[in-house]
Amino acid sequence: MNGAALPDFRRDFARSAEYRRDLERFMKEQERERAKKSDKEDRLDDDMADLAVTVMAGDSEIAEFTKRLDNYRTATVESLMENEEKLAEVQKRLDDMLGKAHVLPNGRRVFKTKDGLRVFDESGTELSADSVDPETIENWRPNAEEYVTDFRQKQTLLEDRERKLDFLDRMDKMEERIEEGDLTQDDLKELEDELDTFTPPDIRARVEGIEWKPPSMKGHFDAASGIVPAAIQSPARSFDQFAPS
Numbered sequence: 001m002n003g004a005a006l007p008d009f010r011r012d013f014a015r016s017a018e019y020r021r022d023l024e025r026f027m028k029e030q031e032r033e034r035a036k037k038s039d040k041e042d043r044l045d046d047d048m049a050d051l052a053v054t055v056m057a058g059d060s061e062i063a064e065f066t067k068r069l070d071n072y073r074t075a076t077v078e079s080l081m082e083n084e085e086k087l088a089e090v091q092k093r094l095d096d097m098l099g100k101a102h103v104l105p106n107g108r109r110v111f112k113t114k115d116g117l118r119v120f121d122e123s124g125t126e127l128s129a130d131s132v133d134p135e136t137i138e139n140w141r142p143n144a145e146e147y148v149t150d151f152r153q154k155q156t157l158l159e160d161r162e163r164k165l166d167f168l169d170r171m172d173k174m175e176e177r178i179e180e181g182d183l184t185q186d187d188l189k190e191l192e193d194e195l196d197t198f199t200p201p202d203i204r205a206r207v208e209g210i211e212w213k214p215p216s217m218k219g220h221f222d223a224a225s226g227i228v229p230a231a232i233q234s235p236a237r238s239f240d241q242f243a244p245s
Contacts, residue, residue: 072195119144
């Protein structure tokens with residue numbers, strides 16, 4: 001082997017080793033740069049996703065929804081005032097009939113049907129012939145058909161009042177949420193959906209100026225209609241606090 005070639009060989013080998021080290025350093029640096037770039041892109045994607053989720057509701061959007069709430073509140077209070085008048089009227093008729101009703105020894109007030117065959121008490125419950133003989137009730141007294149028809153109407157009015165008082169409570173909570181601030185578009189959409197879901201149909205028609213025909217008041221009672229449900233005990237609630245000043 002040529003001895004003179006050995007130093008050249010070692011020199012070339014050394015250069016080759018240095019080249020490999022440089023190449024490895026370069027490749028590692030490239031890998032670090034790619035990792036940094038990937039992390040930066042991931043953080044940017046996360047930031048964009050967060051931004052998309054937390055888009056705040058605009059002032060004009062909130063103002064428009066608040067106006068809707070005001071309109072629905074006004075319509076609901078007006079409807080409740082009308083409901084109160086109707087309740088007073090039907091209660092007066094009921095009181096008049098109760099004052100003229102046949103009274104049993106136990107204090108129970110009863111009404112017989114026009115055909116003189118069946119008897120109902122003041123809570124709308126039919127009594128058996130063993131409890132009271134229809135023949136003992138004078139014909140001049142109010143009949144069961146008149147009394148139970150008004151009794152059913154009162155129940156319907158009480159149910160309607162309770163439903164609308166609940167609706168006012170729900171709108172109060174919506175307004176409280178708006179006053180808390182930091183309302184996102186998703187939050188506002190949820191409030192709008194809630195309002196649309198729970199608005200009574202007659203209130204919606206009143207606000208939108210659409211003609212609305214209410215369903216019949218549980219039907220006119222006649223002797224063939226069967227036993228009448230017992231009175232619905234609705235809690236006494238006042239809507240004076242909701243009335244416009």
